[in-house]
Amino acid sequence: MNRRFALAVAAIALLAVSAGCLGYATGGGEVTNETLDAEPPHGYDFDTDRDAAFNLTTDARYTVVYAVDDREEIRLYRQTPYAGDQPLEFEAFRYQYPDGEVITGSEFRARGGEIERTTDETWIRFADDMSGGKAAFAGAGSPRRFSMRAYVEGSYAVTLPPQFSTEVPIVGHVSPRDHAVETVGDRDRIVWEEVTSGSIVVQSYREGDLVVFGVILVIGAVAAVAGTLYFRRQLEALRQRRRDLGLGVYEDDDDDDGLL
Structure with a gap:
């Protein structure tokens, strides 16, 4: 019985190691052009003057626009307590050139850009002629508790859905604390003038709640x-x-x- 148990454990360990090696060998899963070219849930705010601008919706989706400036690449990942770093998954990638031209993810690749996913991160790498533009994509994220790593340094903004707020303590929370709240139409926008590391966290509630x-x-x-x-x-x-x-x-x- 002990021998059979030992053989079973060894077989499971071998399968786990093989799966891990396969994951590294295949780069952790390809990001397909179909995923990158998907339609975003709504139009991207390329007019933002923030280095990172998030837009949250009630259907648990977010969009973000990053200022590329002179960056060569952006590393996107999520930290998990047990599995370590995991690649950030997203779709509907768009890149806007400084002259206003917007291209899809497949066109981004065709023009020298790279979007690569490994076992613990997703890389966006920009071609030499892409400095000064903006990169945008969409992902899953609830406005009731939204958290994102500060992948780029600079100013940040998170726009809440209509009728959502963070004003009441306990049910509302924002981190880092050195932020301001602006009113844009019928929506609250949380802004930070400088974020250099860590994560931004926004816990909001519907005012009717x-x-x-x-x-x-x-x-x-x-x-x-x-x-x-x-x-x-x-x-x-x-x-x-x-x-x-x-x-x-x-x-x-x-x-x-x-x-x-």
């Missing part, structure tokens, strides 16, 4: 008061039964909130 939270708090408070009154009545009834039975009940029991 505050009514729900308030109702839950009221129900909880009423239940707590009712439970306390019920306990006190049961305690007093027990004391009265002890008196009726002639058992000792001390006068200071009335001030005792503990057990008899």
Whole structure:
């Protein structure tokens, strides 16, 4: 039995190692042109003056526009507690030249750009004539809690969906804390003038949710008061039964909130 168990463990370990080697050999999975050329959930804000501008929607999607400036490449990854760095997955890639021309992901590759995914990161590499442009793509991300690594240094902006806010503590949270909130139409936009490392985190709520939270708090408070009154009545009834039975009940029991 022990020998069979050892052989089974060895076989599983061999398969795991083989899978890992295969992952490295194949580059962690190709990013297809079909994925890169997909239609974005909405138009990209190429007019932004931020180095990184995120737009969140209620369908748990985000779009982002990065200023390329003179960068040669951008490394995109997510940190996980157990699996280490994992490649950031995205779609609907677009690149805008400084003159305003916008090309798709497959055209980006055809003109010398590279988009490569390895086992722990995704690389966007720009051709020599692509400095000063902007890169954009879409991915999955909820406005209720949105987190993203600071892949580029500079100014950042996160635009929330309509009727979402971060103003109330506990249900709303923003990091880093040195930020400002702008109102753009019917939407809040969180801005940072300088982010150099780490991550940005935005935890927001729909303003209508505050009514729900308030109702839950009221129900909880009423239940707590009712439970306390019920306990006190049961305690007093027990004391009265002890008196009726002639058992000792001390006068200071009335001030005792503990057990008899």
